[in-house]
Each structure stands twice: as structure tokens, then as C-alpha cells.
Amino acid sequence: MADSLPFNHEALMSRHDTGYSDGEVSYMSDDSSCDGDHRYCSEDHSKGILEGLDSLRQEGRFCDVRICVEDREFPCHRAVLAAYSAYFRAMFSSELMESKQDKVTLNGVEAQMISLLIDYAYTGEILLTKTNVQSLLAAASLLQVLPVQEACCKFMAKNMDESNCLGIWCFAEQMSCTALQKKAKNFTLLHFKDVYASEEFGSLQHTKLTELISSDELEVDNEELVYNAVVRWHESDVDCHKDQFELVFEHIRLPLISPYFMFDCVEKYPAVVSSNKCRQLVEEAKVYHLLPDRRSELRSARTRPRKASDTVEVVVAVGGEDDKVVLRSVESYNPQVKEWRTLACLPFAVSKHGLVVSGNNLLYLAGGEFPDGSASKAFWRYDPTMDTWQQMESMNVPRSELGLAMLDGHVYAVGGWEGCSRLDSVEFYDPSTKVWKFVANMKMAVTSPAVVVLEGRLYVTGGAVLEDGDGIDLVQSYNPKNNTWTQLPSMLIARSGSAACVLNGRIYVIGGWHASTENTNKVERYNPRKREWESRNPMNERRYRPGVAVVDGKIYVLGGEEGWDRYHDTIECYDEAKDLWSVIGEMASSRSWLSCVCMRVKQKKEQDGMASVV
16 A cells, blocks of 8 residues: 555645635645645634534534523533533533533523523624623623623723722622722722712712722822712711711821811711710811821821822931031932932031921921031021021020920920030920020930930930940930929930931830940830830841931831941831831932931822822
């Protein structure tokens, strides 16, 4: 016998001449085969098979199962159903009794939707409409027909608007359609001011409403709009929502609402008046407005500006020095986008100064050391709205290496070096009278202390008392109500040139000069209720005279000196919940003796929806 069939070129050419077209058949070369062999592939084969199977189904031929839904039966081929549906594949290939039954009943779905899905199995086509898409998605999810599920989700996303996004969001969550659920929620957050006017809004479950208004991504011009939305939801069905109102109300960011609106509307609303919890939240907001200089102590999720706000909290870093020069630079760092911006520079180069921000978002700089080594008694104010520095009334005494703090509306200048000796004197500035006045002296004169304010008291931690700069563990507290100083429990280690801040009712003391031979990365915190110090995890790097600020519940430490003539340009961030420090960025230049605060600055919205600091 011949090893292969004869190859007739003339016969092949004659077949081409008799009407075979490239659209019906194709010959694919196979380099691994012998010369002259070809692989045949029909582009219409799959379509022809589907048409043939559908024709057999319509004629009722070779059908081996009937799908029963409601009062209708659909004759089908098991192999076709198992091929397109993971649900049927599992059913027909298992030991379930349905695998052997001629009739299989489906419950919980509409017959019309099953009819459409069976047609899709045989044709690859299905009609989606606004009236059938939800029922169709539910049926496709049951039968695990993934292409139809995806098509339904895309159709619903394409036809989403302010009137139906809430329904789509809840339905997508019910169907475990994660991508559609996320898109519907984001659409709702973005268009909230129009969504809360829709009919669907009143029937929203309180848990879903809470999820929306607790989000930082909620796009609203002001918090009054959020309050109005909650009131509208409550009044849409007072009887149904009365027990859930305060659960929703606590997620309104009341401290961000105008005090006039609070007085005229919020505290007089009947549901607020009748709820102890709601009244407590209103009182919390009042305190936030009444005591602007204690707002850093009153921080919570309710005081955090939403991302759509026209302001953003940033770290402002002022002055300092590296191994060669004293700096005039003033810069802001936005932790959200890890971006630096340049602000109006200081009128003069200075380091070893004091810096504090008021509750009214004004920045004050006092004292410091000029490049010639002399101490300054100058006092300056920075207005972020105008991006300008203005000279104010000078202190009574020149002070470098001082501590500066804002206590109940007054700026306190604490200790420091006046050019010849360390100071135990303390003076405060009253913005209303523009006058500096002395108060009682500290128990011990110190330079480079770390100074903070908490619950109406001034805390002075550590500092240097000897020429070599070694730190002490002394903690001194000042009570302005009786003009007295009190000595508190000592720190765990002696420090000078450390940084201090307040977070969640506790005082953190960070870094500094520990002994004559080393700077430190150690961190400790003080609990004023228990009058106890405790160690926390150390920073990644040793830092003497770094800057520190608290933004959005996290501590940011910038710069500082590692050792002789070695300065840091890194930024570390502390997560209190995890007790963890992470290096998250860098400054434009290495420096120590800088000062940092948290400020609110204006941001503009770009056309693509992103915000940038101005």
C-alpha cells in the first residue's frame, strides 16, 4: 500500500475554481508537517454547531432533560447546559438525583429569565433591558453563567444615574458583584447631593446610609448637606427610622457644621432633643467651636475634614539648620499625596526657634538663634490665607532653644537661652491685647525642652541644664488657673532636644539627646490620668531636635540630627494602633532644629478631580 494519499494539484485548483471562498474555508500551514500538507480550519464551524443544536432543540430531537420553572418546561440537551453553566455541570456530573431525572425543577427564578438563558446557551445572544436586567442577573448568578453576569453588570453600570444607583448598589452587594457594587457606591458618594433627593433614598437601610456618610470620600460642599440628608431620610418614615436615627446621627461630622446652623437647626430638631446620645454629640460639637485651641485634643472621626473639603491638613516645616547654613525655608507636606509645597519663606534665617499654631489656624514663631549666634526676641505670625508673615510685638526676653505652646488662646514662651544663661522665666502673649506678660517661673531653668499642652495645662518635659547639653528627666506642669508649677513623675530616660506632641489624650516624647555620647530614637508616652510613663517602639533612626506634628491621627517626625554633623532628611510616621514607625518620605534637604506644626491649607480642585495644595 502507498504510504500516503496521492496529492492532485489539478483537482485542488479545480475545487478553488468551483466557488470555494476564503470566508468558508482556510488552509493553515503547519511547519512541523511534511511539505504540501495543510491544516483545515472553518471559521463558521462553532456557529454552525450552535445553529444545528438549536434546530434540534426546537424540533425536540435528542433532548434528554426538561427544565421546569413555574408552569413552563424547556426541553434541552444536558451536554449543552453542562457546557455553558457550572451549575448544571455540577448537577449532571454528581450523584444527585437530578443527574438521572428527565425533569429538573428550578425554584426562586422567573421562567422568562430561564428561557432567555437557555436561548443564550444555544445562540450566544441575549437581550438586556432596563426591566429585565436585575432578574436576569439573579438567574445568571444562580446558574453561574459568567458571561451573562458580566454583561448584566456592565449594562447596569452604563445605565446608572442618581435615581437608581442606590438600588444597584444594594442589589450588586446581594448578588456578590463586587466590581458593580464598588462602582455604584462610588457613584453615590460622588453625586450624593442629588442622590439624597431621590425616591430610593428614604428606603435605604440605616447601615447603608451610615456607610455613606461615614466615608471620607463623600462629595459634599459642606456638612450641613449631610445633616439635611439624614433629616430627609428620617422624615421619610419616622416610625420606621426613629430607633435608628441616633445610630446614623453620630456619623454626621457635627464639629464641621457652622455654629449658627447648629443653634438654629440641629439642636432644635425633635429627634435630637429627645435623644440623650444626640444631645451629647451636639455638646461635643459646641465645645469644639468654643475652644479652638483645644481642637487638637478633641480630634476624632467627626472632626476630620472630608476629602471634598476646600482645606486639607498638612505638616508645615519652618527653618532649621544643616551642617553649613541656617535656613529661611517654609514648606508644607501633604501626607495624603506625599507632596511638598513651598510657602512664603521667613523674613530672616533662624533656627532653635519656637513654633505653634492656634485653633484659628494662625502660625506663630518666636525667638530663635540668628546665624551670628545671638538670641532673638522677635515674634512673627503667618497667615496661610494670604501666605504672608507679619511681625508682632516682641517678647520681653530674647530666647533661643525655647519651648512654645498655645494654651487657652495665649502663646506661651518657655525657658530657653538668652545669650548668657538658661532661663526659668515664662511669658505669654495675649492676641487680644497684643501684650506679653510674665507668669510664675519654672522650678528649674532649662533649654531645649519639649513643651505641649493637654487639658488646660502646660507640660515641660526634659531639657538641658548643663553646658554639655545632657538632658534631664524632669517633667514640670503649669496650671494657668492658679499660676503654679508642679513637678510630675519623671520620664523613663533623661532627654534634651526631644520633640513632643499629644495624641489621643497622651503625651508622646520622641528622640532627643540622651547622654553626652549619643542621640536617641527612643519614644515614651505619658498618661495624665494614671500619672504613668510607658515605653513605645523606637523610631528607625536616632533624632536630635527633629520636627513633629500630628495629622489625621498619626505622628510625623521630620529631620533631626543623627550625630555630629549628620543630619536627616527622612520622615517617619507612627501608627499608634500598631505601635509601628515607618519611613514614608523625604524632605528637600537634611536639617535639624526645625519646627513643625499641623495646619489647614486651601486646596484647589483640578479638572480631573484631583486636589492640590495652594
